[in-house]
Amino acid sequence: MGQVKPAEAFREAALAALIALLLAIPLVGFRLVDGLRGLSIETRFDWVAWGVSAVFFGRLAIALSGTRRRLLPDLKSVGAALSNLPGGLSRFAGGAMLVGALLLPLVPFADRYVVEIAITVLIYVMLGWGLNIVVGLAGLLDLGYVAFYAVGAYSYALLSINFGWSFWLCLPVAGLLAAAFGVMLGFPVLRLRGDYLAIVTLGFGEMIRIILLNWKDFSGGPNGISSIPRPDFFGFPFARTAEDGQTTFHQLFGLEFSPMHRIVFLYYLILILAMLTNLFTLRMRRLPLGRAWEALREDEIACRALGINPTMIKLSAFALGAMFGGFAGAFFATRQGFISPESFSFIESAVILAIVVLGGMGSQIGVVIAAAFLILVPEFLRDFSQYRMVLFGMAMVLIMLWRPQGLVAHRSPSARLGGRA
Amino acid sequence: MEYLVQQLINGLTLGAIYGLIAIGYTMVYGIIGMINFAHGEVYMIGAFISIIAFTILGPFGFASPIVAIIIVLAVALIFTSVYGWAIERIAYRPLRGSFRLAPLISAIGVSIFLQNYVHMLQGAKMKPIQPVVRGGFVLAQEGTFVVQITYLQIGIIVATVALMAGFTYLIQRTSLGRAQRACEQDRKMAALLGVDVDRTISLTFVMGAALAAVAGLIFTLYYGAVDFFIGFLAGLKAFTAAVLGGIGSLPGAMLGGLLIGLIEAFWSAYFPIAYKDVAVFGILVVVLIFRPTGLLGRPDIEKV
Numbered sequence: 001m002g003q004v005k006p007a008e009a010f011r012e013a014a015l016a017a018l019i020a021l022l023l024a025i026p027l028v029g030f031r032l033v034d035g036l037r038g039l040s041i042e043t044r045f046d047w048v049a050w051g052v053s054a055v056f057f058g059r060l061a062i063a064l065s066g067t068r069r070r071l072l073p074d075l076k077s078v079g080a081a082l083s084n085l086p087g088g089l090s091r092f093a094g095g096a097m098l099v100g101a102l103l104l105p106l107v108p109f110a111d112r113y114v115v116e117i118a119i120t121v122l123i124y125v126m127l128g129w130g131l132n133i134v135v136g137l138a139g140l141l142d143l144g145y146v147a148f149y150a151v152g153a154y155s156y157a158l159l160s161i162n163f164g165w166s167f168w169l170c171l172p173v174a175g176l177l178a179a180a181f182g183v184m185l186g187f188p189v190l191r192l193r194g195d196y197l198a199i200v201t202l203g204f205g206e207m208i209r210i211i212l213l214n215w216k217d218f219s220g221g222p223n224g225i226s227s228i229p230r231p232d233f234f235g236f237p238f239a240r241t242a243e244d245g246q247t248t249f250h251q252l253f254g255l256e257f258s259p260m261h262r263i264v265f266l267y268y269l270i271l272i273l274a275m276l277t278n279l280f281t282l283r284m285r286r287l288p289l290g291r292a293w294e295a296l297r298e299d300e301i302a303c304r305a306l307g308i309n310p311t312m313i314k315l316s317a318f319a320l321g322a323m324f325g326g327f328a329g330a331f332f333a334t335r336q337g338f339i340s341p342e343s344f345s346f347i348e349s350a351v352i353l354a355i356v357v358l359g360g361m362g363s364q365i366g367v368v369i370a371a372a373f374l375i376l377v378p379e380f381l382r383d384f385s386q387y388r389m390v391l392f393g394m395a396m397v398l399i400m401l402w403r404p405q406g407l408v409a410h411r412s413p414s415a416r417l418g419g420r421a
Numbered sequence: 422m423e424y425l426v427q428q429l430i431n432g433l434t435l436g437a438i439y440g441l442i443a444i445g446y447t448m449v450y451g452i453i454g455m456i457n458f459a460h461g462e463v464y465m466i467g468a469f470i471s472i473i474a475f476t477i478l479g480p481f482g483f484a485s486p487i488v489a490i491i492i493v494l495a496v497a498l499i500f501t502s503v504y505g506w507a508i509e510r511i512a513y514r515p516l517r518g519s520f521r522l523a524p525l526i527s528a529i530g531v532s533i534f535l536q537n538y539v540h541m542l543q544g545a546k547m548k549p550i551q552p553v554v555r556g557g558f559v560l561a562q563e564g565t566f567v568v569q570i571t572y573l574q575i576g577i578i579v580a581t582v583a584l585m586a587g588f589t590y591l592i593q594r595t596s597l598g599r600a601q602r603a604c605e606q607d608r609k610m611a612a613l614l615g616v617d618v619d620r621t622i623s624l625t626f627v628m629g630a631a632l633a634a635v636a637g638l639i640f641t642l643y644y645g646a647v648d649f650f651i652g653f654l655a656g657l658k659a660f661t662a663a664v665l666g667g668i669g670s671l672p673g674a675m676l677g678g679l680l681i682g683l684i685e686a687f688w689s690a691y692f693p694i695a696y697k698d699v700a701v702f703g704i705l706v707v708v709l710i711f712r713p714t715g716l717l718g719r720p721d722i723e724k725v
Contacts, residue, residue, distance in 0.1 A: 203702030393534025
């Protein structure tokens with residue numbers, strides 16, 4: 001690319017500014033104000049002027065310096081380097097992350113706040129890995145994953161409150177129930193082509209939420225369920241004083257009581273659950289079923305020709321993905337102690353899907369990076385709470401534009417002819 | 422019986438709104454095979470621009486509401502179309518040709534952005550306006566129950582039918598429509614034969630946004646209140662309508678919209694209203710089990 005002519009740059013900048021002006025006038029320029037006598041209008045043309053001039057000069061600067069062409073390849077090569085890591089190095093990175101995660105609660109700066117955020121990130125990592133089975137490996141677009149998360153959370157909450165079941169008993173039950181819901185939904189709809197499946201799963205997610213919101217006797221409606229039992233350390237509760245006949249956790253180990261014990265315990269619990277999901281996925285990819293998922297993602301017709309039953313294979317991916325969502329849901333319920341349908345809205349599904357896609361479909365490490373990014377960015381922006389979600393949406397678009405194939409692109413099948421497995 | 426007729430009228434009106442939004446989904450899907458998640462927000466922006474325009478016009482006090490509506494319509498069409506164009510240009514065009522889910526995630530990002538952008542700029546509270554069009558015809562009366570079709574409902578149904586007719590003409594008879602159908606079938610071939618693909622796709626988004634603006638204006642007039650969250654559910658249902666009718670098919674989108682409007686109206690009348698959305702999605706699932714490509718969709722042949 002040669003030097004950009006100033007006149008041309010000026011014209012481009014003027015055009016961008018005109019578009020910005022048209023976009024800004026109606027919604028930025030005028031503000032509806034509620035008054036006693038209906039609505040009235042307030043104008044904010046100074047904002048429009050600032051915005052439009054920012055766009056004009058920004059576009060002019062980009063066009064004149066020609067950086068757009070130079071900057072992007074640089075950034076791209078960073079990402080490419082990430083995805084081209086040799087197998088050993090990427091395994092090393094994964095191992096380093098795991099060690100870091102194991103040691104996190106022990107480092108001095110890890111106060112309650114840090115560990116709580118780490119727990120949230122790990123929940124999303126686990127959800128991302130669970131959804132990765134469905135979207136990344138089997139190639140099925142699921143926009144209602146949060147429904148299974150909700151099923152898991154409500155299963156634990158209701159079973160433990162109504163029947164007094166312990167967390168350890170509820171956890172597998174919650175997973176099984178979520179998997180059963182996955183089969184129930186999947187059975188009729190998995191014949192559908194990709195995008196039809198997407199809308200049905202989206203509708204299913206909304207259905208679950210609406211039912212939870214309205215079936216008050218069952219789920220408490222919009223008020224949700226509160227005082228859900230906290231988990232105990234295999235029968236030893238995390239409490240300052242034990243109820244009669246019980247030993248508390250700190251008594252068992254002869255420690256000083258600290259509320260941090262429970263948080264650290266929760267942290268390791270979700271770390272173990274997430275790592276189980278990860279190990280499961282990695283093992284599945286080497287089994288015939290996992291290979292069939294990937295084969296189905298690449299070419300359904302070829303699979304049918306080879307005698308693979310697509311419905312059963314898809315159903316298994318759906319059910320297993322749902323099961324991990326259910327586990328994560330049960331953990332979420334016990335961690336929060338309170339759940340309501342609000343926690344299971346479509347935006348959650350969208351965030352989880354974004355984690356999978358931004359991470360690079362099918363990449364396990366990519367999911368970790370993307371989950372950390374998408375959870376930490378809103379957390380750091382907490383001070384700008386008003387602009388938080390605006391910036392979040394913008395970041396999603398920008399990352400997609402920067403790396404459409406995901407942060408760590410990893411679409412290569414686990415097995416290939418004449419190559420390494 | 423009277424009650425049923427009333428619900429039929431209400432359902433048709435609601436269905437017209439869904440149908441108009443659904444066309445935007447179905448056109449975009451037809452031409453680039455992408456679920457434009459941000460379309461519901463475009464509709465919400467159309468509704469906001471309408472209500473802002475009405476509030477600005479308010480003090481001038483137009484003699485006839487029709488003049489006011491036409492001015493607001495023009496304003497909403499122009500500005501909403503710019504939004505539709507800009508979204509495609511900024512967030513989708515650079516991703517054309519990359520893998521299938523990339524534009525979808527980008528669209529979800531745009532949707533989150535637009536929702537919170539309007540929230541931030543206009544506040545979270547519901548914005549009510551005075552009814553612009555009042556009155557209607559009484560069709561039948563039984564005891565105290567009056568079956569009524571308001572002037573507004575007549576206007577909505579007439580406008581929707583007119584738009585549909587205009588649209589069918591546009592797609593079937595004009596060169597733009599021909600270019601669109603060509604891009605739908607084979608974009609590369611169309612480009613080789615001299616169709617400006619970028620321009621055609623941009624115009625598709627502009628048209629979709631324009632129809633969403635009309636739907637937004639209708640919503641403002643009919644319900645009289647707007648907030649930043651209306652786009653999500655309406656978009657979801659309109660997309661359901663597009664799928665129900667067979668995505669990619671324009672008459673299908675309209676049919677799906679009408680069906681969903683009617684289901685909602687009748688369900689609300691005879692069953693617990695809180696579950697009306699469950700009924701809508703339930704019917705979608707049932708229809709898709711028996712007709713996997715929707716009511717009017719062409720079964721597509723898979724090729725190796």
